[in-house]
Amino acid sequence: xxxxxxxxxxxxxxxxxxxxxxxxxxxxxxxxxxxxxxxxxxxxxxxxxxxxxxxxxxxxxxxxxxxxxxxxxxxxxxxxxxxxxxxxxxxxxxxxxxxxxxxxxxxxxxxxxxxxxxxxxxxxxxxxxx
Numbered sequence: 001x002x003x004x005x006x007x008x009x010x011x012x013x014x015x016x017x018x019x020x021x022x023x024x025x026x027x028x029x030x031x032x033x034x035x036x037x038x039x040x041x042x043x044x045x046x047x048x049x050x051x052x053x054x055x056x057x058x059x060x061x062x063x064x065x066x067x068x069x070x071x072x073x074x075x076x077x078x079x080x081x082x083x084x085x086x087x088x089x090x091x092x093x094x095x096x097x098x099x100x101x102x103x104x105x106x107x108x109x110x111x112x113x114x115x116x117x118x119x120x121x122x123x124x125x126x127x128x129x130x
Contacts, residue, residue, distance in 0.1 A: 006111050007104075011037040014103035015085070021099060024092025025085075032084025040078040040100075048074060071097035 012033045019027040027033045051070050052059065059066045072093035079087040087093045122129045 003111055007108060008034075008037055008041065010107035010111070011041065011100070011104055014100040014107075015040070017103060018096040018099040022092055022095055024088040025096045026088075027086075028084030032082060036078055036082045036085040039081045040074060043074050043077050043081075047077070068094055068098065071101055075100070 012030070015033045015036050016027060016030065019025045019033070027036065048070060051073070052067070055066055055070065072090060075093045075097045076087050076090070079085045079093075087096060124130075
């Protein structure tokens with residue numbers, strides 16, 4: 001449960017960072033970003049797997065780049081649900097979803113389910129990295 005809350009907060013920070021870096025995305029404040037992160041998480045859990053399955057041939061043809069379009073659509077849907085989050089166009093949504101995805105990926109790879117930071121260290125033994 002603690003890991004979920006920390007990831008939710010990291011997604012909130014990612015949304016705030018995207019709004020700070022991109023003029024096409026605005027957030028009403030930290031609480032709006034917090035609720036936008038919740039809406040984005042719910043939309044990603046419910047609709048993203050279905051969209052990925054339906055668009056699988058197109059995703060294969062574009063070598064996975066169509067996933068950025070799906071992420072942008074999820075961000076635009078979240079902005080439609082949450083009044084404090086505004087995305088001014090599709091390309092701003094693509095750039096914003098790229099920033100949010102990178103921050104979320106980085107934080108998810110570092111934080112485990114119990115909410116602790118995990119660092120994987122590799123050591124070279126007998127000519128192999130372990």
